[in-house]
Amino acid sequence: MADIAAEEGGIEILSKAGAIVDALAAAKVLTVNAIAEAVGEPTSSTYRLLQSLIAMGWVEPAPSRGTYRLGLACMQVGGVLEDSLDVRGLALPRMRELRSTADVAALLCYRRGTRAVCVERIEGHDVRSVAMQVGDSLPLHVGGAPLALLAFLPSGEQHAVIDELLAADDLPYPTPAADVLREDVARIRDRGYARSDEDVTIGIAAFGSPVFNHRGELVAAVSISGLRERLIDRESELAALVMDTAAAISADLGYEGADRG
The missing domain is CATH 3.30.450.40 (GAF domain)
Known part of the structure; x- marks a missing residue:
């Protein structure tokens, strides 16, 4: 049961990460609050997930303070x-x-x-x-x-x-x-x-x-x-x-x- 729960949790996280990437792909640049609203998640958990995506190169801070955009890794794969x-x-x-x-x-x-x-x-x-x-x-x-x-x-x-x-x-x-x-x-x-x-x-x-x-x-x-x-x-x-x-x-x-x- 623990393995099933962990697997489901991992899928949920991937789904949320995918939703963030989709939101940024559509809007190009968004604030944390705008991303959270777009994906229907609390701002705090959205911010934590953003940090993980930044570490992976999928998301990066945009030039405007407090905004984010798709990272180089994501664009290269695309x-x-x-x-x-x-x-x-x-x-x-x-x-x-x-x-x-x-x-x-x-x-x-x-x-x-x-x-x-x-x-x-x-x-x-x-x-x-x-x-x-x-x-x-x-x-x-x-x-x-x-x-x-x-x-x-x-x-x-x-x-x-x-x-x-x-x-x-x-x-x-x-x-x-x-x-x-x-x-x-x-x-x-x-x-x-x-x-x-x-x-x-x-x-x-x-x-x-x-x-x-x-x-x-x-x-x-x-x-x-x-x-x-x-x-x-x-x-x-x-x-x-x-x-x-x-x-x-x-x-x-x-x-x-x-x-x-």
Whole structure:
């Protein structure tokens, strides 16, 4: 019973904290009394909860004395979610068209540190590759989408990521020499797409291209993946389709082709 009571108490506190965040999101800036009135709680308990939210970075004092607004942590999370939802939602129709035209699997990946995470995959009609399913990740030096993400990072960030990859001793795929990897990403950047030829799975090839948001920031990479004999002989045609799809998603996100470097 004590555990149930504690759980219910925790849920109630979270609910109150959520109500405070909602009130500040709607009004932008509020006093403690106004927040208490908006959430239907006593001023004293509202103040205590505000202090906890401030410590977590979800709320911060506003410039006007005695007022509060949403904190940086809350806005950062909201911005990440907004960008993620926009990218995935806008990418899906383009990915379906790409899959239909290329007749192989289409994937969407986000970068997380030195890895690329698959967040969407639309299967093709050939053999199902188990190399990159939704939720799986690959290091950025292998695979069509991961290499595209690596190649189009801002130069300083790219150098740091490459150094980290080269220093790692537990990667499941061989890491090329530093000069070879840097030359490879430079070629990818020049031609606009990455080429993966059996570096992840024997018999499987992939082409990937970067996606940018309205601020010109690299947010994802779209790729196709399938049997090597179905892709390599059509590289020029299929790579152009992938680049066109990535460009269309970027345009849907408001990207206008500003400098990527």
